[in-house]
Amino acid sequence: xxxxxxxxxxxxxxxxxxxxxxxxxxxxxxxxxxxxxxxxxxxxxxxxxxxxxxxxxxxxxxxxxxxxxxxxxxxxxxxxxxxxxxxxxxxxxxxxxxxxxxxxxxxxxxxxxxxxxxxxxxxxxxxxxxxxxxxxxxxxxxxxxxxxxxxxxxxxxxxxxxxxxxxxxxxxxxxxxxxxxxxxxxxxxxxxxxxxxxxxxxxxxxxxxxxxxxxxxxxxxxxxxxxxxxxxxxxxxxxxxxxxxxxxxxxxxxxxxxxxxxxxxxxxxxxxxxxxxxxxxxxxxxxxxxxxxxxxxxxxxxxxxxxxxxxxxxxxxxxxxxxxxxxxxxxxxxxxxxxxxxxxxxxxxxxxxxxxxxxxxxxxxxxxxxxxxxxxxxxxxxxxxx
Amino acid sequence: xxxxxxxxxxxxxxxxxxxxxxxxxxxxxxxxxxxxxxxxxxxxxxxxxxxxxxxxxxxxxxxxxxxxxxxxxxxxxxxxxxxxxxxxxxxxxxxxxxxxxxxxxxxxxxxxxxxxxxxxxxxxxxxxxxxxxxxxxxxxxxxxxxxxxxxxxxxxxxxxxxxxxxxxxxxxxxxxxxxxxxxxxxxxxxxxxxxxxxxxxxxx
Numbered sequence: 001x002x003x004x005x006x007x008x009x010x011x012x013x014x015x016x017x018x019x020x021x022x023x024x025x026x027x028x029x030x031x032x033x034x035x036x037x038x039x040x041x042x043x044x045x046x047x048x049x050x051x052x053x054x055x056x057x058x059x060x061x062x063x064x065x066x067x068x069x070x071x072x073x074x075x076x077x078x079x080x081x082x083x084x085x086x087x088x089x090x091x092x093x094x095x096x097x098x099x100x101x102x103x104x105x106x107x108x109x110x111x112x113x114x115x116x117x118x119x120x121x122x123x124x125x126x127x128x129x130x131x132x133x134x135x136x137x138x139x140x141x142x143x144x145x146x147x148x149x150x151x152x153x154x155x156x157x158x159x160x161x162x163x164x165x166x167x168x169x170x171x172x173x174x175x176x177x178x179x180x181x182x183x184x185x186x187x188x189x190x191x192x193x194x195x196x197x198x199x200x201x202x203x204x205x206x207x208x209x210x211x212x213x214x215x216x217x218x219x220x221x222x223x224x225x226x227x228x229x230x231x232x233x234x235x236x237x238x239x240x241x242x243x244x245x246x247x248x249x250x251x252x253x254x255x256x257x258x259x260x261x262x263x264x265x266x267x268x269x270x271x272x273x274x275x276x277x278x279x280x281x282x283x284x285x286x287x288x289x290x291x292x293x294x295x296x297x298x299x300x301x302x303x304x305x306x307x308x309x310x311x312x313x314x315x316x317x318x319x320x321x322x323x324x325x326x327x328x329x330x331x332x333x334x335x336x337x338x339x340x341x342x343x344x345x346x347x348x349x350x351x352x353x354x355x356x357x358x359x360x361x362x363x364x365x366x367x368x369x370x371x372x373x374x375x376x377x378x379x380x381x382x383x384x385x386x
Numbered sequence: 387x388x389x390x391x392x393x394x395x396x397x398x399x400x401x402x403x404x405x406x407x408x409x410x411x412x413x414x415x416x417x418x419x420x421x422x423x424x425x426x427x428x429x430x431x432x433x434x435x436x437x438x439x440x441x442x443x444x445x446x447x448x449x450x451x452x453x454x455x456x457x458x459x460x461x462x463x464x465x466x467x468x469x470x471x472x473x474x475x476x477x478x479x480x481x482x483x484x485x486x487x488x489x490x491x492x493x494x495x496x497x498x499x500x501x502x503x504x505x506x507x508x509x510x511x512x513x514x515x516x517x518x519x520x521x522x523x524x525x526x527x528x529x530x531x532x533x534x535x536x537x538x539x540x541x542x543x544x545x546x547x548x549x550x551x552x553x554x555x556x557x558x559x560x561x562x563x564x565x566x567x568x569x570x571x572x573x574x575x576x577x578x579x580x581x582x583x584x585x586x587x588x589x590x
Contacts, residue, residue: 018526023508027446058397060404060507062447065395083387090389 002207009210010165011251013140013151017174017244022057025097025139028171029063032137034095038088039068040108041099044182045143046070053177054099054141066091074275076106077158078122085114095137098169099178101146101246109155109167112136125162140169142243144181147276148193148262151247152254159270168254172247179239187229188338189277190242194249195222195335196280196287199328200259201252203302204291211255212301218248219305219328227334260360260368261287264376267359268343271352281339282346285329286379289386290372298324306331342383353377397450403511404474407445408491410514412471413587415488417548418478420586422486424579427547431540432486440479441500441541442493445510446530457492466490474510500533502541516553516560520545551580 016024029035041051051068058065067087072080088096088111098108113125116135125131140150149156151172153165181187201208202215225241232238253262264287265279272279291298302324304312315323340346343353357374364373379386421428432439445451457465457472465472466489473491477498481487489496504510509528512518520542523529531538549561550571559565 020506020508020512023506024528027505030447055395056398057508058395059400060450061397062449063397067389067392067394069392087387087389087392091394 001209003209004207007208007210009208009255010153011151011168011214011254012165013169013172013251015172015174015247017172017240019176020057021173021175022054022141022177025171025173026058026061026063029095029137029139032095032170034137035062036064036066036091036093037095037097037139038066038084038091038093038111039097039099040072040084040104040111041068041070042072042102042104042145043070044145045100045104048182050099050143050178053175057175066093072100072104072107074103076103076110076156078110080107081110081114081122081157082120084111085120088115095139097139097141099141100143101140101150103147104145105140105150105169106156108138108140110157110162112138112167113155113162122157122162125164126157126160128163131164131166135166137170138167139171139173141173141175141178142246143178144186144190144239144242146190146193146246146250148197148246148250148253151250154254174240174243174247176236176240179243180236181229181233181239181242184230184233184338187226187233187238187242188281188335189275190246191222191226191229191335192281192284192332192339193277194218194242194246195226195328195332196259196261196265196284197249197253198222198245199284199288199302200261201249201256202305203259203288203298203325203328204296205256205259207299208256211252212299214248214255215252216301216305218245218252219302221245221248223306223308223331226331230334230338257367258364259287260291260364260372260376263360263363263368264356264373267356267363268348268352268377271356271359272346272348274346274348278339278346281332281335282341282343283376283380284332285385286376288325288329290376290379292322292325293386294372297321300324303327343377343381344383348381350381353381400507403507404451407507407510407514408471408474411443411474411476411491412468413552414545414548415468415476415478415491416587417552417583418544419486419488420583421548421551421579423586424582425547425551428544431544432480435480435537435540436499437480437484438497438499439537440477440489440496440498441502441533441537442475442477442496442498443502443541444475444493444504445507446503446505465492474507498533500531500537500541502529502531502533502538504529516557519561519563520549521563551576551583 098105116133153167155162198215198218225238229238268279269276298321306327358370360373361370451474468488468490475491477489546562
């Protein structure tokens with residue numbers, strides 16, 4: 001274990017996971033002096049009937065749900081945040097619950113800034129202005145959708161990022177009633193995001209013991225449950241396991257610089273409108289293949305967490321680095337049936353690739369060159385592994 | 387945005403669950419009072435507790451459970467002696483003569499030295515329908531203890547013994563950490579004490 005000269009780690013969410021976790025929320029909110037949350041959720045979660053058990057979880061408590069807004073689609077914008085702020089203030093709410101990941105959590109974080117800072121504009125925060133006031137308690141209840149940024153201090157609003165450590169959720173409640181996965185494709189996307197974030201955090205880059213611990217935990221869970229989740233998506237146990245893996249991967253990602261696959265997938269998703277999970281799922285084997293070809297030193301933890309201690313102990317020390325990356329690509333293979341095999345199969349236009357490569361390189365702050373990103377993209381487009 | 391499209395949701399009530407939990411707390415409370423005179427393990431646990439020991443086991447949040455209508459109109463000699471299951475609290479303590487007494491289900495006006503609470507009604511239902519044992523529920527952070535934790539754990543051991551007496555083996559095995567072997571609890575003594583505890587608990 002390599003201890004760096006200096007590192008920082010932050011995770012401020014209290015995580016409740018398991019049977020009847022939602023029922024504990026009223027007690028936890030009381031601890032934050034909050035009794036009237038505004039609930040945000042997506043239309044998809046509402047149509048799947050996830051709100052009924054959620055509302056019932058607050059029976060026999062003193063919590064009054066200020067309102068349940070279920071109109072969030074796949075995009076969080078400033079106008080939505082302003083409408084939600086008006087609803088929040090008119091009902092006298094004192095906390096926010098986001099049921100579902102991705103755009104729902106982004107909208108919740110944007111709403112939190114508007115109501116806590118008592119402002120109508122987020123433009124200063126896009127430009128790096130600090131958040132100076134205490135934010136309202138933010139509760140995150142995962143469902144099957146995720147974008148990997150829920151437990152980070154980042155909020156994507158109108159395709160622009162607001163970054164602050166204070167934006168992290170206060171409480172996370174993983175309940176088996178909320179996490180059953182709706183389809184194979186959803187399981188594959190969630191698995192792809194968690195695998196990419198965890199493998200990049202555990203696999204390479206500057207050492208960070210805490211972040212790597214979370215990432216290795218996520219990889220262990222994914223190695224056991226991801227193939228099962230894709231085969232039988234509706235199973236409650238695998239749903240909870242995948243949700244926990246997504247949380248661990250999100251925490252690890254929030255405390256380490258982003259890897260090449262995440263950066264390229266993020267830019268590709270912005271340019272093409274495809275979901276982040278699909279882009280990551282397609283790019284993963286090509287990104288890792290390129291890193292192996294570049295002789296990137298991978299951490300031993302990658303092999304140990306995916307293949308187990310026996311495989312780790314029986315592999316010579318000099319081979320563990322590449323073997324770990326190969327195992328990660330093998331694990332990704334369980335998603336093959338549910339995701340396209342190349343960017344061409346995903347109908348991504350080839351002329352977009354140089355632009356995406358340059359944008360990803362710029363976002364990496366010189367960690368990767370545009371040549372690196374373009375090489376990965378070209379191979380991903382053709383579908384030819386390194 | 388039309389904010390009237392999104393109404394408030396006030397919390398509902400699960401009356402059957404409340405009644406069941408109130409009944410279970412009452413049964414367990416009266417059984418502890420009876421068993422404290424007869425079972426040597428429970429006697430030993432209570433002898434090691436201070437003379438002014440009074441504990442309450444309730445369900446949170448307190449504000450959600452208003453006093454039962456009967457609890458408000460019945461005289462205090464009925465409510466204080468715990469003759470009826472009237473609330474979501476179980477108060478057990480030592481009286482002036484050092485005897486263990488079930489003191490009803492109203493914590494007001496009593497000097498509670500150990501306050502234990504279950505965080506919500508659903509967690510209490512898990513414990514009292516034996517889907518989770520008491521020790522598992524503690525490990526899952528469903529209880530909170532306000533007072534000396536050592537005394538709290540003594541009460542958990544007392545609850546384990548009471549559940550062995552009150553419940554048949556097939557259910558008690560789900561409720562307790564470890565069901566006592568024949569060598570630890572003589573089955574003849576167990577069944578005899580079970581009959582006596584039931585008789586003393588439910589005959590006033």
